[in-house]
Amino acid sequence: MMSTLSISEENYLKAIFHLYTHDAGIGTNAIAHHLNTKAASVTEMIKKLAEKKLLTYEKYQGVVPTRKGFTLALGIVRKHRLWEYFLVEKLKFKWDEVHDIAEQLEHIKSERLVEQLDHYLGFPKLDPHGDPIPDKEGKMCAMNCCCVSDIKPNSNAKISGVKNHSPAFLKHLEKMKLTIGKTVKVIDRNDFDQSVELVLNHETMYISKEVAENLLVKKIKG
Amino acid sequence: MMSTLSISEENYLKAIFHLYTHDAGIGTNAIAHHLNTKAASVTEMIKKLAEKKLLTYEKYQGVVPTRKGFTLALGIVRKHRLWEYFLVEKLKFKWDEVHDIAEQLEHIKSERLVEQLDHYLGFPKLDPHGDPIPDKEGKMCAMNCCCVSDIKPNSNAKISGVKNHSPAFLKHLEKMKLTIGKTVKVIDRNDFDQSVELVLNHETMYISKEVAENLLVKKIKG
DNA sequence: TAATTTTTTTAGGTTAAACTAAATTATATT
């Protein structure tokens, strides 16, 4: 009744899910770029997923995930983030080392495994990068955050996540001690290079435009 | 330099390793049966693995794993058994539920992951079925065990493993409380049906020929 | 609107891993 998906199919579904939820247009090229394949391959796979009612597709009109496709994608994201949490909290990996391994682990097929793992980890709500972990029903907490570059000067904020997940960026943040949970005060934005001045642990520091745009925070009163 | 193996290649290597170390002849048919494929598919794969110097092969003469192939196979077995241990000890799976999941997990590619997992688990020496877990260098403890049917009457023995790993057999053993570590006294073997009489927890019980042949024990003095 | 550029699809091929059926080699039986 529920023919099991191949790893490729799962990866396409997940890519479409991500593009869909990040509002970005879900064009054939965008999907191809996201998966490191070519547009022609995407068109083929899209047809197969449409056959399986995981998304709706009309030629040249792009795709939209169906309820079923969306739910399946959420399940893969759930696994990915639970495994990342496991790798960091239990196996002592750094937050910049876990994504590639989770890309493999997310395809392990066993409902029991996911539920037991979730239980074992204490039903975490957020993964090591601050991304919400969907629960068994696919529900996850809303992330009302914005990037540092959108914060008004002279306000306090708590670091809550990253937009860019590249190891290079993550390592850079860690070196600067800009890790999740830390509180910062945004002092000012420099018009010349869009760098941002802020205070972290009572010390003044400057972060580049690139960092400010990819570091997510939540405003806090004060 | 070390082209990474596909999941299929890994499964063939592992099957050959198992047949090889259990003395069974490594015929094309035996491998095919072990992997649920057909002999023709085996011949093809064998050629590829021989190309990669993971085994030696001469037409109609069968195969022998090379040092390199043997080492790689050991690495997969190591991962399989470490994951089984993890599933039972940390995620509270039963010993009859872990094999299929470990069949998937054993193919996750990350040296770091295996070493961290091993460390996290406390470098276990045996998996939930009593099979030895190879260490990082491929060394594992020798299992000087034999099946209950080979034990002389009136001797004590400790349950140390299973020959048959099927969930049905494992569940059956658990129901009869014949679990690893338990001590039993072998009383007698019945000539009529080869069933074996033994004492477990001060109670007399009979086990069938099939059970006696697939339950592994270590003799103990007394 | 017409021309140009970009995006998407189609057509046709490749590769890994499977399969069936037929041919070949090895082993066992008479």
Add this chain to the structure above:
DNA sequence: AATATAATTTAGTTTAACCTAAAAAAATTA
């Protein structure tokens, strides 16, 4: 030794997932 049986290999297909190059459609720009 001749024959029958079993194991193995070869030949020829299939399928999923990719690819390149060309065609078609859509979006931009002039």
